[in-house]
Amino acid sequence: MARPNVLISGASVAGPALAFWLTRYGWDTTVVERAPAFRTGGQNIDIRGAAREVLRRAGLENTVREATTGEVGTRFIGNEGKIVAEFPAVKSDTEGATAEVEILRGDLARIWVDAGAGQTEYRYGDRITVMRDTGTGVVVSFENGTDQRFDLVVAADGIGSSTRGLVFGEDVTVRPIGMEMTYLTVPRTDSDTDWWRWYNEPGGLGVTLRPDRHGTTRAVLTSITYAGSDSGKPADRRTAEEQKTHLRDQFSGVGWEAPRVLDALAGADDMYFESIGQVHAPTWSVGRVALVGDAAWCASPISGMGTSLAIVGAYVLAGELAAHVDHRDAFAGYDRIMRPYVNQAQKLPPGAPRILNPRTRVGLGALRVGLRIASSRPAKRLGAQMFSPPADNIELPDYTHLEQNAEGVGLPR
Numbered sequence: 001m002a003r004p005n006v007l008i009s010g011a012s013v014a015g016p017a018l019a020f021w022l023t024r025y026g027w028d029t030t031v032v033e034r035a036p037a038f039r040t041g042g043q044n045i046d047i048r049g050a051a052r053e054v055l056r057r058a059g060l061e062n063t064v065r066e067a068t069t070g071e072v073g074t075r076f077i078g079n080e081g082k083i084v085a086e087f088p089a090v091k092s093d094t095e096g097a098t099a100e101v102e103i104l105r106g107d108l109a110r111i112w113v114d115a116g117a118g119q120t121e122y123r124y125g126d127r128i129t130v131m132r133d134t135g136t137g138v139v140v141s142f143e144n145g146t147d148q149r150f151d152l153v154v155a156a157d158g159i160g161s162s163t164r165g166l167v168f169g170e171d172v173t174v175r176p177i178g179m180e181m182t183y184l185t186v187p188r189t190d191s192d193t194d195w196w197r198w199y200n201e202p203g204g205l206g207v208t209l210r211p212d213r214h215g216t217t218r219a220v221l222t223s224i225t226y227a228g229s230d231s232g233k234p235a236d237r238r239t240a241e242e243q244k245t246h247l248r249d250q251f252s253g254v255g256w257e258a259p260r261v262l263d264a265l266a267g268a269d270d271m272y273f274e275s276i277g278q279v280h281a282p283t284w285s286v287g288r289v290a291l292v293g294d295a296a297w298c299a300s301p302i303s304g305m306g307t308s309l310a311i312v313g314a315y316v317l318a319g320e321l322a323a324h325v326d327h328r329d330a331f332a333g334y335d336r337i338m339r340p341y342v343n344q345a346q347k348l349p350p351g352a353p354r355i356l357n358p359r360t361r362v363g364l365g366a367l368r369v370g371l372r373i374a375s376s377r378p379a380k381r382l383g384a385q386m387f388s389p390p391a392d393n394i395e396l397p398d399y400t401h402l403e404q405n406a407e408g409v410g411l412p413r
């Protein structure tokens with residue numbers, strides 16, 4: 001019997017993870033990525049709860065552990081660089097701002113891509129332009145390639161997924177959260193430590209610095225957008241050069257390490273920026289086209305769950321496809337298992353993101369007092385829980401019995 005084939009759009013976390021699992025279940029997998037080559041950029045992301053279990057089942061937990069950033073916890077920095085409060089990393093799958101498994105997004109994506117090497121075809125510098133569902137398959141047109149037929153197509157191309165836009169229409173909404181984030185790599189200096197250091201200034205501005213394992217430091221500039229504040233067009237409509245100019249204006253005069261990060265903008269070739277938001281989709285499939293990862297349910301970086309959801313979602317979608325003959329049953333199972341987990345992750349802590357990025361000097365003072373109390377010994381547990389997303393609240397199905405060898409024969413257990 002011919003092996004089923006799938007086209008996956010997006011080679012970050014969800015796409016390569018989905019390809020990895022589907023290959024294990026005997027599918028032919030192709031991933032198309034818009035960027036001209038594998039994207040190395042991105043910062044520390046957390047792998048929590050059930051996502052850790054998926055890595056174990058994939059046999060990748062040790063590989064991921066060897067690639068972690070070594071971040072030892074989170075420190076909030078006040079005036080003159082003084083430490084206001086600190087929250088050490090906790091030895092738990094789920095708790096704390098710094099999770100036990102912190103890895104750079106690019107390093108994690110690379111691990112999934114390498115794990116499927118030789119089995120999944122990766123096509124860089126291309127994207128889907130048209131999809132025609134024939135009832136028995138999907139005929140796909142590419143920007144740079146010839147038309148091709150696939151049994152299924154999955155969009156794993158992030159919050160702004162244009163592939164999703166081709167099929168899902170107005171039912172999917174991207175709700176802005178009122179915050180912009182810019183990520184870049186900066187040269188490491190002697191003042192850098194293995195702590196995640198987080199500095200705020202009134203006006204909803206934030207600068208954070210985090211360690212990596214490549215001899216550099218990862219910086220993020222964040223800003224809250226207020227009703228009536230005129231920040232021109234949103235980040236996702238600016239070019240990289242426009243974004244740099246915008247940040248130089250917005251952060252001029254900001255203290256602590258802001259000038260150093262602004263200086264690094266000129267040479268930042270991996271800068272990534274976004275207006276953060278959440279994706280709400282009443283359904284994650286239309287006919288033979290499905291969504292996974294941020295394209296389906298982006299919960300935003302504030303949730304601390306984006307990557308964990310992508311890993312778990314890819315595992316469940318692949319497993320359900322392997323477990324059902326009819327893709328409609330598979331998509332229904334995928335929705336049933338993932339929907340409650342996603343809904344929980346999308347519930348952000350009360351007041352987020354503004355509470356951690358105050359607009360006024362008074363608000364900033366109150367935040368610092370609150371953080372000091374939360375980090376004090378008696379309240380430490382509460383402090384860790386403040387940053388603890390619902391990462392374990394899913395029962396992961398076991399699909400091990402569906403794994404196959406290259407000839408499509410079930411593996412002995």
Ligand SMILES: Cc1cc2nc3c(=O)[nH]c(=O)nc-3n(C[C@H](O)[C@H](O)[C@H](O)COP(=O)(O)OP(=O)(O)OC[C@H]3O[C@@H](n4cnc5c(N)ncnc54)[C@H](O)[C@@H]3O)c2cc1C
Pocket residue numbers: 009010011012013014015032033034035039040041042043044045105126127128156157158159160161162163183272292293294295301306307310
């Ligand atoms: C370069 C980069 C850096 C990031 N840095 C951070 C970070 O520091 N912190 C954080 O919390 N989150 C970051 N994210 C987002 C984070 O990876 C996701 O929230 C999470 O891991 C879920 O991943 P995903 O695979 O669903 O989507 P994403 O990680 O957003 O990946 C989507 C992929 O699809 C590709 N793509 C987009 N449109 C198309 C198209 N039309 N056709 C083909 N391919 C397309 C993109 O280039 C990207 O590789 C980053 C994402 C990227 C792409």
